Amino acid sequence: MTSTSIECDVLVIGSGAAGSVLAATLAELTPLRIVLVERGGYFGREAMTQRELQMIQRLYADGGARTTDDGAIAVRGGECVGGGTTVNVALCLDPVPRIWDGWRRERHLTGFSFDRDASDLGVPGLNMAACLAEVRARLNVHEPDDAEVNENNRLFARGCRAAGIGARKFELNMRGCVGCGFCFAGCAIDAKQGTMVTYLQDAVARGVTLVHHCAIDAIDFEGEGGARRAVGARGRIATTREGSRPNPMPEGLVRFRAGLVIVSAGAIESPALLQRSGHPDPHGTIGRGLVLHPSLGIVGIFDHDVVASAGIEGTMYSDQFVASHGFFLQCLFAPLGAGAATLPGFGPEHFELMRQVRRLGTFGIMLLDSVGDDNHVVWDQALERARIIYRLSMADRARLRFAAERGVEVMFAAGAKEVLLPSEEALPPLDTPWFNDRSQAALCRQLPFGPATVLGSSHCQGTAKMGEDPATSVVDSRCESHHVRNLVVCDSSSFPSSCGANPMVSILTLARYQGRRLAAERARYGL
Numbered sequence: 001m002t003s004t005s006i007e008c009d010v011l012v013i014g015s016g017a018a019g020s021v022l023a024a025t026l027a028e029l030t031p032l033r034i035v036l037v038e039r040g041g042y043f044g045r046e047a048m049t050q051r052e053l054q055m056i057q058r059l060y061a062d063g064g065a066r067t068t069d070d071g072a073i074a075v076r077g078g079e080c081v082g083g084g085t086t087v088n089v090a091l092c093l094d095p096v097p098r099i100w101d102g103w104r105r106e107r108h109l110t111g112f113s114f115d116r117d118a119s120d121l122g123v124p125g126l127n128m129a130a131c132l133a134e135v136r137a138r139l140n141v142h143e144p145d146d147a148e149v150n151e152n153n154r155l156f157a158r159g160c161r162a163a164g165i166g167a168r169k170f171e172l173n174m175r176g177c178v179g180c181g182f183c184f185a186g187c188a189i190d191a192k193q194g195t196m197v198t199y200l201q202d203a204v205a206r207g208v209t210l211v212h213h214c215a216i217d218a219i220d221f222e223g224e225g226g227a228r229r230a231v232g233a234r235g236r237i238a239t240t241r242e243g244s245r246p247n248p249m250p251e252g253l254v255r256f257r258a259g260l261v262i263v264s265a266g267a268i269e270s271p272a273l274l275q276r277s278g279h280p281d282p283h284g285t286i287g288r289g290l291v292l293h294p295s296l297g298i299v300g301i302f303d304h305d306v307v308a309s310a311g312i313e314g315t316m317y318s319d320q321f322v323a324s325h326g327f328f329l330q331c332l333f334a335p336l337g338a339g340a341a342t343l344p345g346f347g348p349e350h351f352e353l354m355r356q357v358r359r360l361g362t363f364g365i366m367l368l369d370s371v372g373d374d375n376h377v378v379w380d381q382a383l384e385r386a387r388i389i390y391r392l393s394m395a396d397r398a399r400l401r402f403a404a405e406r407g408v409e410v411m412f413a414a415g416a417k418e419v420l421l422p423s424e425e426a427l428p429p430l431d432t433p434w435f436n437d438r439s440q441a442a443l444c445r446q447l448p449f450g451p452a453t454v455l456g457s458s459h460c461q462g463t464a465k466m467g468e469d470p471a472t473s474v475v476d477s478r479c480e481s482h483h484v485r486n487l488v489v490c491d492s493s494s495f496p497s498s499c500g501a502n503p504m505v506s507i508l509t510l511a512r513y514q515g516r517r518l519a520a521e522r523a524r525y526g527l
Contacts, residue, residue: 010032011035014039015196016084016085017084017511020203021195025519036200048186051185059078073292075388100128108467121477123521132505136505139198142174149316152331159412160413163413165320168316179311212245213237216235219233231257266492267493270489290375298408298410308360325399361416365403370497406441465493465495465496478517490510
């Protein structure tokens with residue numbers, strides 16, 4: 001088997017929302033030799049076939065089959081160049097200053113100012129507001145025109161207004177979208193401005209080496225105690241998969257030697273990599289406190305064609321209950337195949353429901369779940385995979401029941417004749433959550449959220465938390481490991497709790513912030 005050695009100044013592991021931005025920012029501001037590693041393939045627009053099963057298998061972790069350990073929650077995540085920004089539906093919500101201010105107070109973080117005139121950590125012009133503005137400009141974040149709001153989203157907004165609930169437009173990172181409805185399967189025209197078509201291109205144009213199909217087995221450390229430092233990583237480059245762009249490196253074993261190692265593999269794979277690398281964990285903090293933002297679908301049957309798959313999937317949402325109950329209502333449409341698998345019923349009953357697919361309206365509830373140490377990620381050496389251990393707390397279940405009740409009311413207010421949940425659980429006197437009258441929404445108070453109810457997640461966070469106390473965190477305010485020098489962990493795993501919204505723009509902004517800081521402080525790492 002071929003064995004390759006690669007020398008660089010900075011090794012970035014993961015090419016998603018954080019890794020591509022970090023690599024591009026360091027390449028923009030320094031002359032350092034940078035290598036960006038991605039476990040998945042490099043599937044450009046020419047490979048985006050809009051064939052649901054094929055693209056899910058190409059672009060998603062575990063071929064789209066990843067779940068919590070008990071199988072109760074589907075945990076979706078991009079495993080391809082661009083990561084989640086390649087497969088998401090382009091929803092953009094800014095970082096929530098209230099959340100970040102709370103992290104600064106409670107976890108004694110330094111920096112992360114939202115004052116545009118601030119210079120955090122003594123770095124001129126470094127602040128979250130400036131970094132956010134740069135990210136928004138690079139991704140063309142903007143509000144869609146009224147004409148781009150499809151019927152499904154219009155019905156959602158109408159239902160909210162009729163129920164006395166505020167609704168507003170999402171901002172989206174798009175340029176020239178034609179409304180094909182296949183955002184979940186990548187973008188065949190590069191209209192979605194994910195990192196694969198923005199920051200990654202910036203990085204490569206400035207000399208960053210991208211190595212894809214590369215699974216990192218472990219980070220390499222040297223020294224002991226306070227002198228322990230990261231010096232590189234080792235892994236394997238797999239055969240380039242059909243449809244992927246070529247790899248610059250041959251398949252086989254690979255060893256990277258680097259002055260600085262940055263882990264940006266996401267909230268599932270980042271802690272798993274630290275664990276299997278033997279990263280010190282004296283307080284058992286790595287992987288603990290997983291946040292998922294569990295989501296529950298609401299489906300309505302209308303008396304006219306909705307064709308929810310036509311046009312931009314998500315343009316409207318409501319944050320009315322965020323402050324009081326910690327959840328969003330947001331309009332989305334599941335891919336037809338995956339959506340069919342979540343709908344209730346079997347045999348003729350399910351077939352009859354699918355015959356009405358053009359008349360189905362859908363939206364979802366996204367819960368801002370609380371932090372619990374029992375919810376965690378652990379690397380299972382025997383299975384050779386990360387296990388995701390997660391259970392909704394009793395308080396979170398209560399909030400999700402309340403959200404489901406409100407969601408059913410909104411769907412009826414939008415004009416649906418029947419409303420159903422993706423569940424086979426009995427809600428007496430109903431055999432399943434299939435409602436034909438708005439008054440039945442109160443039955444959602446019985447929902448047990450057992451394995452017969454389909455929940456999903458695309459927003460994993462909080463498994464390598466920032467904080468200045470090593471007893472409760474993995475990294476500090478600089479996203480530097482408390483126990484290993486020249487090792488940075490910067491992605492959604494760094495968030496101490498839910499970031500309070502769809503996390504993409506928060507991750508991008510954190511990465512831009514830390515990238516600017518690393519460039520200004522590179523002498524700190526001997527670079």
